[in-house]
Amino acid sequence: MRPAQAIHNRQADQKADPNQPEAKPQYVSAFRALSGYVKPHRWSLAAVFGCTVVAILSELLQPYLMKIAIDDNLLAGKNDYKALLMICAVYLCLSLSSFIFSYIQNNVLQNIGQSIVGRIRMELFGHIMKQSMGYFDRTSSGSLITHVSSDTEALNQFFNQVLLSLFRDGLTLAFIIVMMFQLDATLALYCMILLPVIFMIAIAFRSFMRTTYQLARTRLSRMVAFVAENLSGMGLVQAFHQQKEQERQFDERNGLYFRANLREIRTNVLFGRTFDILSNLSIALVTWIGGIAVLGKNLEFGVLYAFITYIRQFFQPINTITQQWNTLQSATVAVTRIWTIFGHKPDIMDKDEEQAESAAAPQAKGRQPRVMTLTTEQVQGASEEAMGFGNVRGEIDFEHISFSYEEGIPIIQGLDLHIEPGEMIGVVGTTGAGKSSLISLLCRFYDVKEGSIRIDGTDVRDIPQAMLHRLIGLVQQEPYLYSGSIVDNVRMFDTTISREDVIRACEFVGADAIVRKLPEGYDTLLSERGSGLSAGERQLISFARIIVFKPKVLILDEASANLDSQTEQLIQNALSVVSKQRTTIVIAHRLSTIMQADRIIVMSHGEIVEQGSHQELIELGGQYRELYDHSQGQQAG
Numbered sequence: 137m138r139p140a141q142a143i144h145n146r147q148a149d150q151k152a153d154p155n156q157p158e159a160k161p162q163y164v165s166a167f168r169a170l171s172g173y174v175k176p177h178r179w180s181l182a183a184v185f186g187c188t189v190v191a192i193l194s195e196l197l198q199p200y201l202m203k204i205a206i207d208d209n210l211l212a213g214k215n216d217y218k219a220l221l222m223i224c225a226v227y228l229c230l231s232l233s234s235f236i237f238s239y240i241q242n243n244v245l246q247n248i249g250q251s252i253v254g255r256i257r258m259e260l261f262g263h264i265m266k267q268s269m270g271y272f273d274r275t276s277s278g279s280l281i282t283h284v285s286s287d288t289e290a291l292n293q294f295f296n297q298v299l300l301s302l303f304r305d306g307l308t309l310a311f312i313i314v315m316m317f318q319l320d321a322t323l324a325l326y327c328m329i330l331l332p333v334i335f336m337i338a339i340a341f342r343s344f345m346r347t348t349y350q351l352a353r354t355r356l357s358r359m360v361a362f363v364a365e366n367l368s369g370m371g372l373v374q375a376f377h378q379q380k381e382q383e384r385q386f387d388e389r390n391g392l393y394f395r396a397n398l399r400e401i402r403t404n405v406l407f408g409r410t411f412d413i414l415s416n417l418s419i420a421l422v423t424w425i426g427g428i429a430v431l432g433k434n435l436e437f438g439v440l441y442a443f444i445t446y447i448r449q450f451f452q453p454i455n456t457i458t459q460q461w462n463t464l465q466s467a468t469v470a471v472t473r474i475w476t477i478f479g480h481k482p483d484i485m486d487k488d489e490e491q492a493e494s495a496a497a498p499q500a501k502g503r504q505p506r507v508m509t510l511t512t513e514q515v516q517g518a519s520e521e522a523m524g525f526g527n528v529r530g531e532i533d534f535e536h537i538s539f540s541y542e543e544g545i546p547i548i549q550g551l552d553l554h555i556e557p558g559e560m561i562g563v564v565g566t567t568g569a570g571k572s573s574l575i576s577l578l579c580r581f582y583d584v585k586e587g588s589i590r591i592d593g594t595d596v597r598d599i600p601q602a603m604l605h606r607l608i609g610l611v612q613q614e615p616y617l618y619s620g621s622i623v624d625n626v627r628m629f630d631t632t633i634s635r636e637d638v639i640r641a642c643e644f645v646g647a648d649a650i651v652r653k654l655p656e657g658y659d660t661l662l663s664e665r666g667s668g669l670s671a672g673e674r675q676l677i678s679f680a681r682i683i684v685f686k687p688k689v690l691i692l693d694e695a696s697a698n699l700d701s702q703t704e705q706l707i708q709n710a711l712s713v714v715s716k717q718r719t720t721i722v723i724a725h726r727l728s729t730i731m732q733a734d735r736i737i738v739m740s741h742g743e744i745v746e747q748g749s750h751q752e753l754i755e756l757g758g759q760y761r762e763l764y765d766h767s768q769g770q771q772a773g
């Protein structure tokens with residue numbers, strides 16, 4: 137299999153996809169979960185209920201008025217024009233009342249629905265953002281996009297359609313039955329004969345519609361997930377000329393979705409038309425039985441007219457409620473899926489969050505909180521002075537740490553490393569040696585399985601994450617730049633950092649000349665992922681970030697891409713200024729970057745196999761020497 141295709145397929149296959157069709161709706165738990173969100177709106181819901189009752193009564197009284205006009209006026213031969221005019225006026229008033237109260241009911245209900253869905257969407261996004269990196273390794277971004285967009289949209293439809301229909305159509309149905317029995321109990325009973333048939337058909341269709349609907353939703357989610365995977369791996373797709381192959385795979389998924397949709401539409405049309413037939417059958421039955429009664433003078437003509445009108449109105453709400461079944465199902469599945477995410481507590485939590493969690497679940501066994509020496513006051517605030525972490529020295533200890541991403545596949549085993557405050561450490565090693573993993577552990581993107589990592593003697597697990605990430609400045613291999621101006625990218629949208637500070641930082645790292653060449657200078661808007669800037673330029677912007685945020689520890693995961701010699705020189709200069717007086721760890725792909733480091737560490741299979749200065753390691757004649765000779769050979773070549 138070709139690489140790009142293999143990677144996509146691997147991602148799609150391996151990551152958990154909660155959009156499985158077998159997800160069964162759990163109505164009770166789903167609605168219990170929603171009830172907390174609905175509670176604050178209970179008075180508005182009561183108003184909706186009141187408006188619905190008035191709107192329906194206004195509508196259902198109209199045929200009754202016609203019955204009065206026919207029986208008590210027209211057929212009674214009274215020629216009472218005034219009374220007839222009065223009936224027409226009341227009829228119009230009822231129409232107006234039905235319109236006004238339906239409008240209010242609709243608006244208030246939409247408002248409630250939108251604010252609940254908006255709140256859930258916000259909380260869901262916030263909850264996803266709190267998850268650890270391990271969670272994102274296991275969960276595909278496509279399915280997370282589906283949860284934040286489609287699942288919350290399904291909830292939206294629940295409030296827009298299902299709740300509205302349950303309110304309006306359910307009450308309409310109940311009132312029509314009352315009106316029918318009020319008009320003529322015998323004729324009403326004949327109509328009720330058809331009810332069991334209607335229910336049987338509705339139940340039969342329900343399970344069929346559920347299958348087709350779920351199939352369509354699942355295929356849609358897969359298609360969305362596929363698009364998301366492709367967009368995030370677009371570079372790879374283009375580099376391997378995989379466009380045709382990906383188009384073919386998309387066409388396959390698109391075709392499946394198209395067919396599932398057609399099936400769903402056919403089922404809906406068939407169901408709707410079956411109800412029309414039933415409605416007409418009832419009308420024929422009532423016309424026959426009622427007609428005989430009218431001819432035998434046992435029933436007034438106006439009653440028969442009103443009955444026929446009510447039968448027409450009777451089938452419409454049943455049809456609508458049954459049609460809502462799908463939306464109800466998908467909303468229930470969506471709620472279940474959203475609550476599954478809410479129920480997933482982050483693998484990595486701050487000590488106080490962990491304590492709150494274990495207080496809420498006393499039976500849960502957790503790690504015992506450790507003594508913490510770094511205080512929040514030491515590292516809070518925007519500037520170093522305000523943050524007060526001037527007294528953090530930046531001493532780092534990896535104490536006999538072990539780590540694995542997956543159970544049984546060790547990546548780092550019993551590693552010990554002590555880094556002095558202000559020391560500059562270069563890390564080299566073969567690909568897959570565990571260099572980036574070591575850094576991820578220090579940043580607490582993952583937790584060690586054994587041992588501990590300490591900063592100034594405090595376990596990183598005992599330092600609040602917000603604080604830890606202000607202490608450590610990370611320049612990643614592929615520095616991420618957000619859609620926004622250069623200024624905002626340097627200060628990470630933190631407006632407490634002035635524009636002047638940003639410019640000074642850029643000047644300091646040597647990025648100023650590059651930024652000023654851009655069309656709008658510091659106000660140039662970067663597109664997503666900072667495209668428009670080269671890898672080296674993006675790294676320089678990241679260095680400027682380091683300067684404005686003044687972390688105590690700097691980590692540079694050097695870009696593996698080859699940079700032109702001018703940019704490489706700029707990066708070297710930037711590194712030497714930003715690493716001054718701060719502990720610095722550089723994962724180097726080019727040995728020239730770390731030759732001046734205080735100490736170089738050589739990693740292999742998750743262990744440190746050599747360490748010392750450049751000169752010492754060259755003299756040792758081991759793996760470093762080999763790497764060095766190899767790089768010299770490459771340069772010469």
Ligand SMILES: Nc1ncnc2c1ncn2[C@@H]1O[C@H](COP(=O)(O)OP(=O)(O)OP(=O)(O)O)[C@@H](O)[C@H]1O
Nearest residue numbers: 273541542547565566567568569570571572573574
């Ligand atoms: N998120 C992850 N999930 C599972 N395995 C991972 C993950 N990240 C890395 N690995 C595996 O862990 C091992 C060490 O990877 P790591 O990225 O730390 O190596 P590295 O020395 O930084 O390599 P490189 O120089 O190529 O970046 C590799 O075998 C890699 O496949």
